[in-house]
Each structure stands twice: as C-alpha cells, then as structure tokens.
Amino acid sequence: MRLTNVAHLRLPFGRLLGYDVTLSRPGRELPISFDQRRHLRDGDRPGSWMALSFRLREPLPRDLLATAWLAVIERHGTLRSVFIPGADGEPRLHEVEVRPGAWVEHTIAPGQAVNDAVRDVLDRHCAPFDRPSHRLCVLETAAGPTIVIGADHAHVDMWSMLVIARDFLAALEAARSGTVAELPEAAAFAEHTLVLRGHDAAPPEVRQRWAEVIDGSGGVMPRFPLPLGSGGAQPERVEVRDVFDVADSDAFAERARGFGVSTLSLAVSAMTTATRDLAALPLRAVFPVHSRFDDTWYASVGWFITNSVLESADPDPAACAAAVREAVRLGSWPLEEVLEPWGGMPEAPGMFAISWLDLRRLPVRIDATSLEAQYVGATIRTDGVMLWFILDESGLHLRCRYPDTREAREHVGSWLDELVRLLQSAAHAERGTTAGP
Structure with a gap:
C-alpha cells in the first residue's frame, strides 16, 4: 500500500461530502499520554492529521456508509473523546457520546483540485482541538464512492488507520446485508496510557x-x-x-x-x-x-x-x-x-x-x-x-x-x-x- 501526500493523492472528481456526527457534552476526564501532550502543545494547526483512502466498486446509499462509520466509532474509545484546552494551559481529554448526524456537502470551487478540497476539509475538521477531530469523507462518482477517513494524529497511528479501514469495511458489509457487524469494543488507548504510567x-x-x-x-x-x-x-x-x-x-x-x-x-x-x-x-x-x-x-x-x-x-x-x-x-x-x-x-x-x-x-x-x-x-x-x-x-x-x-x-x-x-x-x-x- 502506498504512502503518499495529499497533494499527490489520486482522487476522482465527484461530489465531496463529509459526515457530521452529533456529540454530547464532555464527560469523564481521561489520561493523556506523553506523546499526545507533546503533539497538543502546538495547538490547532493545519496538517496535524493522518488519513487513509480507498475506493469501493459500486454506488452505495449514504446511510449505509454512515452506519458503518458509527459502528467504528462505537468500537474505539479514542474516537469518542475530545481534547479541550485547559484554563491553566494544559489540555484535557474527555469522553463524549457520539450520535448520528447528517451529511454535509463540501464545495469544490471552480478550478480547485479535488486534492486541495479534501485537504481543506481535513485541515479544518481533523485539528487537535476540533470536536471531534476525525472525519469521514466521501467522493461520490457513478462508478462508486471513494472513501477518505482522516483523524488528528493524537488519536491514531498508521497501524490504527488499517484497523479503522478493516472495521469500516466489516461494518459496511454487515449493513449491506441487513445485519449488525460483530465489532465488540476494543481496548481503549486511554487504558494503555494508564498501563504505561504504571510501568x-x-x-x-x-x-x-x-x-x-x-x-x-x-x-x-x-x-x-x-x-x-x-x-x-x-x-x-x-x-x-x-x-x-x-x-x-x-x-x-x-x-x-x-x-x-x-x-x-x-x-x-x-x-x-x-x-x-x-x-x-x-x-x-x-x-x-x-x-x-x-x-x-x-x-x-x-x-x-x-x-x-x-x-x-x-x-x-x-x-x-x-x-x-x-x-x-x-x-x-x-x-x-x-x-x-x-x-x-x-x-x-x-x-x-x-x-x-x-x-x-x-x-x-x-x-x-x-x-x-x-x-x-x-x-x-x-x-x-x-x-x-x-x-x-x-x-x-x-x-x-x-x-x-x-x-x-x-x-x-x-x-x-x-x-x-x-x-x-x-x-x-x-x-x-x-x-x-
């Protein structure tokens, strides 16, 4: 699988949509790892995210894509957490509940490259303190959708992006067949942070x-x-x-x-x-x-x-x-x-x-x-x-x-x-x- 840059990414031209989830108010506070805190020190800025793209071979209803994405979020605790700047200058991490939302079209301006439009969306919605700091994007074409999933690096690494893609595809296949994907909640990264503190x-x-x-x-x-x-x-x-x-x-x-x-x-x-x-x-x-x-x-x-x-x-x-x-x-x-x-x-x-x-x-x-x-x-x-x-x-x-x-x-x-x-x-x-x- 290629590792490329958003400027070099091969993307089809189509309607660009993003899925806006609905969040609850911040809940229980969670521990922040050393590397997360170091990443957050520079605040919100463009380009702090990682993403993965893949192409599906037939058109699919948007509600199936949303259902699959919500199943992924439900499985992984870090996707149900948000960073909040603290009054003392120290960031805080809090749990949130993530509920269904709505699709929003992101306009591709005349003369604008699709890559640039996708980059703008990820820069805006996958910043460290955005709520949430991850985004499901879809480029709709007659041949089928291209999926782009991005998240701020504070929540993911390259291995994680593969997990997200695998789980999304499993949940999507279940949704297409009218069943519920068997995706039990995975061990949350916040638990790992606590384990390291006891090392x-x-x-x-x-x-x-x-x-x-x-x-x-x-x-x-x-x-x-x-x-x-x-x-x-x-x-x-x-x-x-x-x-x-x-x-x-x-x-x-x-x-x-x-x-x-x-x-x-x-x-x-x-x-x-x-x-x-x-x-x-x-x-x-x-x-x-x-x-x-x-x-x-x-x-x-x-x-x-x-x-x-x-x-x-x-x-x-x-x-x-x-x-x-x-x-x-x-x-x-x-x-x-x-x-x-x-x-x-x-x-x-x-x-x-x-x-x-x-x-x-x-x-x-x-x-x-x-x-x-x-x-x-x-x-x-x-x-x-x-x-x-x-x-x-x-x-x-x-x-x-x-x-x-x-x-x-x-x-x-x-x-x-x-x-x-x-x-x-x-x-x-x-x-x-x-x-x-």
Missing part, C-alpha cells in the same frame, strides 16, 4: 545510553547529518521513490538471511554506509517504535507509537542488527520519564527520523490492491527530515519529507540517491545481476 522505571543503563546518543547529537535529538539550509520551517518537499519490485524485495530479504539479520538491519547497513560516505558521521536518527506490547492492543486505535533513537557507526550487518535491537530496547520504556533530564524531548531544527513499516507482518490486513488503498499524509511546513520505508507484497518504496530549500534538495537528494543505489546493489548482487546505471 517500571527505566534502568540506569537505558538512561545512560539515551544520554550518550543525545550528547553525540549535540545535546538534542538526532539531526540529519548534512546541511538543510536556514530560515526555520519551510514548505515541505516530498519524494516517493520505488526501491524494489517483488523480485528485488525477495532477493534483498534473502541477502539479509544470508547475513543472519532482518531486512531492516540490512537497510540500516545501507543507511550507515551512505551517512559515513557522504557526511563522515555515524548514522543517528529518531526511530519510532510501536508500544502495542501484547495482542491486547492489536485491534485498538490510538497513538501507539513512541520514539527511540538509533545509532549505527559500523555498516557490518551484524553490528546494524545489534543497533536495531538496542533501539527497540531504548524505546520500550515510558519516554516521559527517560527524557525528564532534558525537560521533555530536546527537539531542534533538522531532526532526522526513520520509520520502517512492513505491512506484511502486521496482524491487521485489508485488500489494499483491489481497494486502491493509500496512506495519506498532510501538507505541512517542516525544518527536519522524515523518512518512511513501506514494505508490502508489491515491494519496497520510501517516502521522504524535508524542507524545500536549495541545500536540502541537494543534500537529502544525494543521500537518498546513495541509499537507493546501495539497497538496489545488494538486491542485484543476490540475484547475480548488475545494479545498472
């Missing part, structure tokens, strides 16, 4: 290792190793690069097995080499890891992603495998307590993050090919570099977001060129072919 404190060696990586990055979270230009946050540049088809993906995996490591570890080896050759520095990056530490949370929706740090100086695959294991361990402890010496996450311009998502290994699946399903990222301003690897049955592609400056185009572009060359060379070597020009 044991990180051992001294974990705190020490975090300190070493942050110190090696100049006292802040890891930054991209080459100049990105100055001037603060800039309009983003997004590149999507196809790295492997199925055959090359299989060859790369086989090469990794030959070294006794995972495909991720062999990819880290390539990134370590590219960083050493172009910047003469170790690879250091923020490394998101999921906190769904047992199957209690596999069917839940929430922000189950926390950050770790990855440091790799030796491109030997075994050394890179050890670096990956260390990053996973460093991310296995409550981040708020680990980062307390820095007063929270010590962010700085140029922060570099690497995300690896192997959709083949997730316990949640949809038929992404027939649905033409796509992950959708927002359009934002940025001063850092974010790299996503997406591995699925069709191969491997990567998406990279960076500030659109002359220096970033040159340096991030060169780093990506070298990284893709190294990855493809490893696959071609395994297949006994040459990498090409």
